[in-house]
Amino acid sequence: xxxxSKAEYGVRLMVELGRQSxxxxxxxxxxxxxxxxxxxYLEQVVARxxxxxxxxxxxxxxxxxxxxxxxEEISMDEVVQALEGAIAPMECFVNxxxxxxxxxxEPDAGRGCATKLLWTRVQGGIIRSLQQTTLADxxxxxxxxxxxxxxxxxLPAAGAAA
Amino acid sequence: xxxxSKAEYGVRLMVELGRQSxxxxxxxxxxxxxxxxxxxYLEQVVARxxxxxxxxxxxxxxxxxxxxxxxEEISMDEVVQALEGAIAPMECFVNxxxxxxxxxxEPDAGRGCATKLLWTRVQGGIIRSLQQTTLADxxxxxxxxxxxxxxxxxLPAAGAAA
DNA sequence: GCTTAACCGACCGCGCTGGTAGGATTTACG
DNA sequence: CGTAAATCCTACCAGCGCGGTCGGTTAAGC
Numbered sequence: 001x002x003x004x005s006k007a008e009y010g011v012r013l014m015v016e017l018g019r020q021s022x023x024x025x026x027x028x029x030x031x032x033x034x035x036x037x038x039x040x041y042l043e044q045v046v047a048r049x050x051x052x053x054x055x056x057x058x059x060x061x062x063x064x065x066x067x068x069x070x071x072e073e074i075s076m077d078e079v080v081q082a083l084e085g086a087i088a089p090m091e092c093f094v095n096x097x098x099x100x101x102x103x104x105x106e107p108d109a110g111r112g113c114a115t116k117l118l119w120t121r122v123q124g125g126i127i128r129s130l131q132q133t134t135l136a137d138x139x140x141x142x143x144x145x146x147x148x149x150x151x152x153x154x155l156p157a158a159g160a161a162a
Numbered sequence: 163x164x165x166x167s168k169a170e171y172g173v174r175l176m177v178e179l180g181r182q183s184x185x186x187x188x189x190x191x192x193x194x195x196x197x198x199x200x201x202x203y204l205e206q207v208v209a210r211x212x213x214x215x216x217x218x219x220x221x222x223x224x225x226x227x228x229x230x231x232x233x234e235e236i237s238m239d240e241v242v243q244a245l246e247g248a249i250a251p252m253e254c255f256v257n258x259x260x261x262x263x264x265x266x267x268e269p270d271a272g273r274g275c276a277t278k279l280l281w282t283r284v285q286g287g288i289i290r291s292l293q294q295t296t297l298a299d300x301x302x303x304x305x306x307x308x309x310x311x312x313x314x315x316x317l318p319a320a321g322a323a324a
Numbered sequence: 325g326c327t328t329a330a331c332c333g334a335c336c337g338c339g340c341t342g343g344t345a346g347g348a349t350t351t352a353c354g
Numbered sequence: 355c356g357t358a359a360a361t362c363c364t365a366c367c368a369g370c371g372c373g374g375t376c377g378g379t380t381a382a383g384c
Binding site for chain 2: 357358359360361362363
């Protein structure tokens with residue numbers, strides 16, 4: 001699995017906030033009930049979004065959360081990054097100083113590291129997909145039913161590699 | 163992290179095989195020593211590639227492994243798929259019948275599931291990157307030093323989401 | 325001062341990942 | 355035939371990250 005449930009929950013939360021007018025804050029409890037998610041866990045998730053300054057909060061009664069910016073100005077790249085940490089396809093991509101076996105990339109006797117080329121391309125593919133999608137896209141999509149059905153990529157079934 | 167070390171090791175193994183002429187089989191021991199990887203673990207990795215019919219094997223003395231097809235005919239999509247299983251950005255993408263909280267996608271009261279849209283796009287980005295790269299690309303890249311330096315995607319540092 | 329809700333940190337079971345161990349089977353070679 | 359070299363197979367294990375809970379503290383409204 002590529003993304004953990006933190007990403008799933010966090011994105012849902014963002015969409016939920018995007019559906020509200022930013023006038024009155026939305027309580028986590030409301031989101032948790034609407035989406036059927038554990039409240040206590042949502043707290044941890046939203047904390048990341050707050051640290052990343054994607055949402056703002058007000059404490060006390062009638063407090064809650066709202067988007068720090070307009071949904072059009074929030075790229076999902078930022079959101080996922082805040083929730084999951086750096087988007088790295090492979091260990092060595094993020095942790096350059098831990099000398100693991102995985103990371104014999106550089107000192108590979110001068111020849112280019114083939115896997116690094118591959119992971120770089122994959123990483124590019126992911127980040128591009130995320131950057132091209134804004135929160136507003138998701139909010140709009142969640143409003144109407146299913147509009148113009150995304151051209152879903154054909155992928156071979158799990159085990160069958162043939 | 164997106165891919166596990168199985169993918170890393172497996173891809174390296176494939177590149178290593180691609181560098182050899184397919185006349186004489188290459189022993190795992192040779193690969194393990196060349197790449198500095200644990201032999202016993204490599205066995206498990208290569209087993210997946212064999213089941214996916216990406217490599218062939220001969221037992222006994224002077225046995226070993228070789229590519230089942232020419233490197234040009236092997237897309238990294240197949241390789242990674244064989245090593246990691248299905249490329250799914252989120253739990254519910256692969257396991258449609260386990261009724262987890264995550265999977266309240268469909269019965270979402272008629273409105274489109276926003277996260278599904280996002281994960282579908284991401285999945286598309288990944289699979290496209292993998293499909294567009296063949297083993298031959300990696301083998302060639304590993305032969306010369308570092309030729310035309312891939313345009314690496316700019317990604318903000320780990321913690322800093324601002 | 326009670327209620328609501330954000331905030332914070334500690335804790336915990338479970339499953340998966342990365343890796344080891346030990347053996348069984350097959351083949352080349354002398 | 356015997357031995358060495360290799361694939362093949364299964365079981366096992368430690369560590370750790372993930373998903374989630376709990377208890378408590380602070381802050382704001384009424």
